[in-house]
Amino acid sequence: MFIVATQDPNTRRQSEGAESGAAAWGSLLPIDAGLTQAEADRQLATYLAGVQAGEPLCIRAHGNDEEIGDAEAGAKDWGWTYKKLARMLATHLTATPSVVLIRSCAEKVTNFPTRMAVRLESDWPGANHLDGVAIYGYNLPVNISTPVPSPEQLTKNVQIQPVVVSL
Secondary structure, eight states: OEEEOOOOHHHHHHHHSGGGSGGGGSOEEEOOTTOOHHHHHHHHHHHHHTOOTTOOEEEEOEEOSSEEEOSSOOTTOOEEEHHHHHHHHHHHOOSOOSOEEEESOOSSSSOHHHHHHHHHHHHOTTOGGGTTOEEEEESSOOOTTSOOOOGGGGGGOTTEEEEEOOO
């Protein structure tokens, strides 16, 4: 499953293109542009609940080490902190995905997915469906036109670091 969690029209359009790499992840599910944050939260929760056991999950958005979503921080822009997304994965994602990729930029090697995994391990020990799941994330800004690697190619991309959830 490939979830687009930004309203940015360029990112949304690029994700739909054949050259984006999104097809390797299964269904392309953009969160409906124009929703409020609460509505986007509900739609993301519904998408996460639809992930099947063994299915790869990619969430694409703008981001940094603390938050993913829209590039700006205006009143109508979306944002999910690593704490909030960890909670959503623990409570709405009920099947065990094969792998998770957060396709957003990061500032350091200690990036958004690493912070999210630590939060899961610290605050959601009952989220056994995530035990042993590798969550990958970028440690540098990535050009919008750079294709998303397939789930099988994640270990071969030097810009991507994994963290394995250990509950």
